[in-house]
Amino acid sequence: MNIALIAHDKKKDDIVSFAIAYEKVLKKHNLFATGTTGLKISENTTLDIKRFNSGPLGGDQQIGAMIAVNNMDIVIFFRDPLTAQPHEPDVLALLRLCDVHRIPLATNMGSAELLIKGMQRGDLSWRKNKKTI
Numbered sequence: 001m002n003i004a005l006i007a008h009d010k011k012k013d014d015i016v017s018f019a020i021a022y023e024k025v026l027k028k029h030n031l032f033a034t035g036t037t038g039l040k041i042s043e044n045t046t047l048d049i050k051r052f053n054s055g056p057l058g059g060d061q062q063i064g065a066m067i068a069v070n071n072m073d074i075v076i077f078f079r080d081p082l083t084a085q086p087h088e089p090d091v092l093a094l095l096r097l098c099d100v101h102r103i104p105l106a107t108n109m110g111s112a113e114l115l116i117k118g119m120q121r122g123d124l125s126w127r128k129n130k131k132t133i
């Protein structure tokens with residue numbers, strides 16, 4: 001599976017904790033991240049991650065482009081609902097594309113855990129028959 005990991009600054013500690021907790025599972029998949037999120041995860045785990053630009057510099061859009069061509073299977077995006085982001089339109093566009101293309105999306109730790117556990121038990125195997133909309 002291709003999995004995107006993204007977090008706003010106040011949620012970086014959460015995504016690092018998540019990556020550490022699920023490192024063994026995540027290691028078996030192709031991981032992608034926005035710039036700073038990917039850096040923090042790399043510094044704290046042994047995970048191999050393809051890093052895109054930082055979010056405000058287009059990283060959300062780069063991940064969105066993968067979603068648009070049906071090349072992303074899961075998006076884990078710990079967004080900060082209490083802080084205005086300079087690139088809010090990009091954030092909304094990314095969330096919107098997940099819904100357009102029916103890509104499983106988790107925006108907090110609880111839902112991310114459910115997604116990963118579901119993936120482990122095969123709940124997302126329908127993603128193997130990747131069809132565009």
Ligand SMILES: O=C(CO)COP(=O)(O)O
Nearest residue numbers: 034035036037054055056
């Ligand atoms: O801003 C982000 C998502 O909208 C995340 O970007 P960074 O991982 O570069 O901090």
